[in-house]
Amino acid sequence: MFMQEPMLEVQNVTMKFGSLIANEDVSFSVHKGEIVSLIGPNGAGKTTLFNCITGFYRPYAGRIYFQGRDITGRPPHEITAMGLTRTFQIVKPLKEMTVKENVLTGAFLRASSRKEAEKIAEEVLEMTSLSGKKDMPAGSLTIADKKRLEIARALATGPKMVMLDEAMAGLNQTEIKEAMELCLNLKNRGITLLIVEHIMEAIMPISDRVVVLNAGKKIADASPEEVTSNEEVIKAYLGERYHAKSKKSEHGV
Numbered sequence: 001m002f003m004q005e006p007m008l009e010v011q012n013v014t015m016k017f018g019s020l021i022a023n024e025d026v027s028f029s030v031h032k033g034e035i036v037s038l039i040g041p042n043g044a045g046k047t048t049l050f051n052c053i054t055g056f057y058r059p060y061a062g063r064i065y066f067q068g069r070d071i072t073g074r075p076p077h078e079i080t081a082m083g084l085t086r087t088f089q090i091v092k093p094l095k096e097m098t099v100k101e102n103v104l105t106g107a108f109l110r111a112s113s114r115k116e117a118e119k120i121a122e123e124v125l126e127m128t129s130l131s132g133k134k135d136m137p138a139g140s141l142t143i144a145d146k147k148r149l150e151i152a153r154a155l156a157t158g159p160k161m162v163m164l165d166e167a168m169a170g171l172n173q174t175e176i177k178e179a180m181e182l183c184l185n186l187k188n189r190g191i192t193l194l195i196v197e198h199i200m201e202a203i204m205p206i207s208d209r210v211v212v213l214n215a216g217k218k219i220a221d222a223s224p225e226e227v228t229s230n231e232e233v234i235k236a237y238l239g240e241r242y243h244a245k246s247k248k249s250e251h252g253v
C-alpha cells in the first residue's frame, strides 16, 4: 500500500533497565500523513519506546530512522530540529509565563527573528484554539488547556511528525472530542502523528493504525477494526467490555 519510505521506522528496538526488559525487539513504522496509536496496559513499555525514539534514552539494541536518517541515540534537540517532536505525559508549562510566551519558547528554536517567532506563535495559538487565552499565565489554565498548550509548544517547533503522550488523560467528554478534532486537524495539515493513549473510545475512531505493546513486546499492528477484534489484544488489554461496546456501536446502538 505504501510505496514511499516510512516517515518513522523503528527496527528491532530493545530497551533494558538493569535486568528489566521494557521494550523487546519492537519494530513498526509510521508513514507520512498517518495517525498511528500505540496502546497497551500500564507498564507495557509505551513511554520507554517514546523516550528511545525521541532521544531521551539510547536503546540497548535496534535502530530508529526518521525520514530515512538514522537518529538512534541522537540528542533530543537534534531530533526536534529534524522535525520530530513530542509532548510529555506530565504537562509542565512554564507557569509564570503567559500562554504565548510558552509557545514562543518552541518558536524560537526555528525562527531567525523575534518577528518571525511571533508570527509562528500566533499561527499555532490559532490552530490550537488558544488565541483567546494567550495573555493568561500558563499556570492558571485548565488541564485541557495545559494539554493543548503542550501540543502548541510542540507545533511551534515546526514538526513534520508529533508524538503525543497521553494528551487526553484527565479530560472530560467535550474536551476529549475537541482533542480528537485537533488531532484530525493536524493530520489535515499534513502532520504525522504517533499517539500513546488509554482512552480507546477517543483513539480508535481517529487512528489509521494501532500498534499494541504488551510486556515490552509488540503483539499487534493493524487497523482499529482488526485490533479491537484481536483475541490476544482483548485478553491483554481491551477486555470484553470495549470489544462488546464497539460491536454495539457498529450497529448504531
Ligand SMILES: Nc1ncnc2c1ncn2[C@@H]1O[C@H](COP(=O)(O)OP(=O)(O)OP(=O)(O)O)[C@@H](O)[C@H]1O
Residues within 6 Å of the ligand: 017, 020, 021, 022, 040, 041, 042, 043, 044, 045, 046, 047, 048, 049
Ligand atoms: N527509568 C526507569 N528505570 C527503571 N525502570 C523503568 C524506567 N522507566 C520505565 N521503567 C519500567 O519499564 C517498564 C515499562 O514502563 P513504561 O513507563 O514505558 O510503560 P507504559 O506502557 O508507558 O506505561 P503507562 O501506560 O503506565 O504509562 C515498566 O516495568 C517500568 O516500571
